[in-house]
Amino acid sequence: MVRLSNNKDSWIWNIDREDEFSVNSVKKALISDRGSSHLPNFEWCKGVPIKYNIMAWRGNMDRLATRINLRRNVDITSVMCPFCDEYEESVDHLFTACSVAIRVWAAISTWCNIPPIFAFDFKDLMDIHNSNQEGKK
Ligand SMILES: [Zn+2]
Structure with missing residues (x-):
């Protein structure tokens, strides 16, 4: 919405009615906007480096650079697994x-x-820590 006035130009973030922009309010808006048809929320782990969280997050969405995913945009000779060559x-x-x-x-x-x-x-790998009875370690 645009309001014209004689005041100094400004941007107002009013999605959460606080008028103050924050990354957290964007995150909340995106999560509430995506509905239930999308993937479940990903649980970030603060105990590991961010690059591992990003890798797990991308894996959770099937967005890692596997041969199956790369074949859409990259010309590769084989999509078979390089470890077992069976699947x-x-x-x-x-x-x-x-x-x-x-x-x-x-x-x-x-x-x-x-x-x-x-x-x-x-996703089963991402949930293993929830079923493990051996404690936090
Ligand atoms: Zn394999």
């Missing part, structure tokens, strides 16, 4: 279904002394 390289395959990923998760669960990690898709 297409998607986010879910790369992090959960690939034989290499399964071995990595098994090693991590042994190393952390927690029950075996079984994930069927990338």
